[in-house]
Amino acid sequence: MSTLIKPNYQECIEACQKCLVDCQVCITKMAGKDSMNDCPYCCVQCVESCLACIKMLASESKWAPEYCRLCAEICDYCAEQCGAHDHDHCKACAESCRRCAEACRQVAAA
Amino acid sequence: MSTLIKPNYQECIEACQKCLVDCQVCITKMAGKDSMNDCPYCCVQCVESCLACIKMLASESKWAPEYCRLCAEICDYCAEQCGAHDHDHCKACAESCRRCAEACRQVAAA
Amino acid sequence: MSTLIKPNYQECIEACQKCLVDCQVCITKMAGKDSMNDCPYCCVQCVESCLACIKMLASESKWAPEYCRLCAEICDYCAEQCGAHDHDHCKACAESCRRCAEACRQVAAA
Amino acid sequence: MSTLIKPNYQECIEACQKCLVDCQVCITKMAGKDSMNDCPYCCVQCVESCLACIKMLASESKWAPEYCRLCAEICDYCAEQCGAHDHDHCKACAESCRRCAEACRQVAAA
Numbered sequence: 001m002s003t004l005i006k007p008n009y010q011e012c013i014e015a016c017q018k019c020l021v022d023c024q025v026c027i028t029k030m031a032g033k034d035s036m037n038d039c040p041y042c043c044v045q046c047v048e049s050c051l052a053c054i055k056m057l058a059s060e061s062k063w064a065p066e067y068c069r070l071c072a073e074i075c076d077y078c079a080e081q082c083g084a085h086d087h088d089h090c091k092a093c094a095e096s097c098r099r100c101a102e103a104c105r106q107v108a109a110a
Numbered sequence: 111m112s113t114l115i116k117p118n119y120q121e122c123i124e125a126c127q128k129c130l131v132d133c134q135v136c137i138t139k140m141a142g143k144d145s146m147n148d149c150p151y152c153c154v155q156c157v158e159s160c161l162a163c164i165k166m167l168a169s170e171s172k173w174a175p176e177y178c179r180l181c182a183e184i185c186d187y188c189a190e191q192c193g194a195h196d197h198d199h200c201k202a203c204a205e206s207c208r209r210c211a212e213a214c215r216q217v218a219a220a
Numbered sequence: 221m222s223t224l225i226k227p228n229y230q231e232c233i234e235a236c237q238k239c240l241v242d243c244q245v246c247i248t249k250m251a252g253k254d255s256m257n258d259c260p261y262c263c264v265q266c267v268e269s270c271l272a273c274i275k276m277l278a279s280e281s282k283w284a285p286e287y288c289r290l291c292a293e294i295c296d297y298c299a300e301q302c303g304a305h306d307h308d309h310c311k312a313c314a315e316s317c318r319r320c321a322e323a324c325r326q327v328a329a330a
Numbered sequence: 331m332s333t334l335i336k337p338n339y340q341e342c343i344e345a346c347q348k349c350l351v352d353c354q355v356c357i358t359k360m361a362g363k364d365s366m367n368d369c370p371y372c373c374v375q376c377v378e379s380c381l382a383c384i385k386m387l388a389s390e391s392k393w394a395p396e397y398c399r400l401c402a403e404i405c406d407y408c409a410e411q412c413g414a415h416d417h418d419h420c421k422a423c424a425e426s427c428r429r430c431a432e433a434c435r436q437v438a439a440a
Contacts, residue, residue, distance in 0.1 A: 004355050004419050017347045024154075024388035025334055027137075031151035035142030044137055045281045051381075052272040052287075058354035061265045063290055067272075070286055089334050114245050114309050127237045134278035135224050155391045161271075162382040162397075168244035171375045176400055177382075180393055199224050247357075247374055252365030261361035264354075 008106060009057045012068060015096075015103035016057075019075065020050035022089070022096040026082060029089045039085055042078035043093060049074040053104065069108035075101035118220060119167045122178060122213040126167075129185065129203075129210035130160035136192060136203040149195055152188035153203060159184040163214065178214035185211035228330060229277045232288060232323040236277070239295065239313075239320035240270035246302060246313040259305055262298040263313060269294040273324065289328035295321035338437055339387045342398060345426075345433035346387075349405065350380035352419070352426040356412060359419045369415055372408040373423060379404040383434065399438035405431035 005013065023043035030040040049071040056064040075097040083094035115123065133153035140150040159181040166174040185207040193204035225233065243263035250260040269291040276284040295317040303314035335343065353373035360370040379401040386394040405427040413424035 004359075004422060005351075013351060017351075021335075021343060021347075021384065021388045024385060027154055028151065028389040029334075030142070031154060032140070032143075032145030032147070032149065034144045037142070039142065041138065041141035041279075044134075044141060044279055045276065045283065048272055048275040048279075049283070052268055054351065055268040055354060056265065058351045059261075059264055059268075059358040063265065063269070063294060066290055070283055070290075074283060092334060114249075114312060115241075123241060127241075131225075131233060131237075131274065131278045134275060138279040139224075151389075154389055155386065155393065158382055158385040158389075159393070162378055164241065165244060165378040166375065168241045169248040169371075169374055169378075173375065173379070173400055173404060180396055180400075184393060202224060244374075248371065250362070251371035251374060252360070252367070252369070253362075254364045255362030257362070259362070261358065264357055264361060 005058065005060075008110060009060070009064070012103040012107045013054055013057050015100040016050040016053045016071070019093075019096040019100035020047050020054070022093040023047045023050070023078065026089045026093040029087065035085075037084055038077075038081040039090060039093075040082075042074070042081040046071075046074050046078040046097065050100065057107070065108045065110065068104035072101045072104035072108060075104065115168065115170075118216055119170070119174070122217045123164050123167050125206075125210040125213035126160040126163045126181065129206040130157050130164070132199070132203040132206040133157045133160070133188065136199045139197065139199045145195075147194055148187075148191040149200060149203075152184070152191040156181075156184050156188040156207065160210065167217070175218045175220065179218035182211045182214035182218060185214065225278065225280075228326060229280070229284070232327045233274055233277050235316075235320040235323035236270040236273045236291065239316040240267050240274070242309070242313045242316040243267045243270070243298065246309045249307065249309045255305075257304055258297075258301040259310060259313075262294075262301040266291075266294050266298040266317065270320065277327070285328045285330065288324035292321045292324035292328060295324065335388065335390075338440060339390070339394070342433040342437045343384050343387050345430040346380040346383045346401065349423075349426040349430035350377050350384070352423040353377045353380070353408065356419045356423040359417065365415075367414055368407075368411040369420060369423075372404070372411040376401075376404050376408040376427065380430065387437070395438045395440065398434035402431045402434035402438060405434065 079097035
């Protein structure tokens with residue numbers, strides 16, 4: 001990771017990067033499959049919230065904390081939905097969402 | 111649309127914008143639903159190929175025609191998959207994919 | 221535009237699509253050029269806020285109004301910065317930002 | 331990184347993630363500043379080529395190798411341009427572009 005970004009932003013970017021990829025994997029593996037809850041609809045929203053955070057954090061936007069606050073909410077929702085599924089990709093996604101929510105909340109609160 | 115972009119690029123951007131949105135709608139409506147073919151997996155790929163084209167065309171990138179060439183292939187595939195479904199959103203998506211493929215091929219061939 | 225999306229969402233998507241492209245053009249034309257204010261840094265943030273809105277609106281995300289609220293603020297800032305420049309691309313960008321801010325505020329207030 | 335993605339795809343995703351962020355930082359730091367070459371215009375294109383790869387690789391798209399092939403070309407160009415600058419962010423960006431080009435070429439050749 002770049003040493004040109006402040007440490008808590010770096011951690012948050014890394015958490016968002018992992019979450020974006022795990023959500024994209026979840027969307028892909030769940031495509032065309034029956035689901036008993038909001039997965040992978042939650043992931044469709046979560047990849048976008050993570051991407052917006054990555055870009056706003058890397059650009060040190062004044063609005064980065066606000067994007068992180070929204071992303072934390074979407075990650076909580078996605079962790080809850082994917083966490084209710086037993087697929088490996090859903091469990092991995094839920095775990096990444098939990099960590100991303102935490103990292104985003106730290107930026108939002110700073 | 112901006113008058114600062116060359117006309118065939120403008121048309122292609124508009125076709126990609128419509129295709130991106132109709133694919134995103136298709137992904138959303140199909141999320142968690144059983145599918146007998148690659149829809150909405152094809153749409154997951156198509157939104158990204160359209161986004162890359164929009165950005166490369168607006169930036170008049172030297173690589174824009176190459177991105178359009180790939181996007182046309184993905185749109186063809188997506189039109190075929192979504193075109194086999196009867197849902198309104200799949201039919202709309204297939205139609206947007208066909209138009210986008212055509213616009214992309216014109217840029218790729220120019 | 222898709223008839224599957226509610227009318228005020230459609231208008232907002234179209235305003236965001238135009239704003240995203242005009243900001244991307246502005247970033248491209250200003251790249252490597254001296255600027256006396258925040259243009260094109262404002263556009264770098266604005267393309268992302270518009271993209272997030274487009275995706276969240278097309279997916280009818282519960283968070284779409286929140287993303288629109290943030291996008292309106294970023295568009296106001298970008299309109300102010302680009303509006304202070306005389307380049308054609310900056311004037312076009314500022315105008316698109318103003319319209320996008322208005323459309324976003326309507327969704328955010330609904 | 332997810333264990334659900336094949337190893338060479340994982341490595342390439344990580345290289346693209348780092349490259350995307352370092353290019354976004356470079357765009358941000360160079361915004362409004364005079365440049366004697368294509369930096370940061372090259373970075374504007376490079377963030378998009380990296381994003382397309384990340385999404386296509388995570389989705390195991392049939393077109394992922396093609397997107398990686400284009401990304402390697404854009405990374406080579408960006409490494410050359412940013413590599414000619416002495417700013418810390420340009421040097422960091424050039425190094426990330428070189429690694430990303432290599433990782434992308436490995437996927438493209440596989």
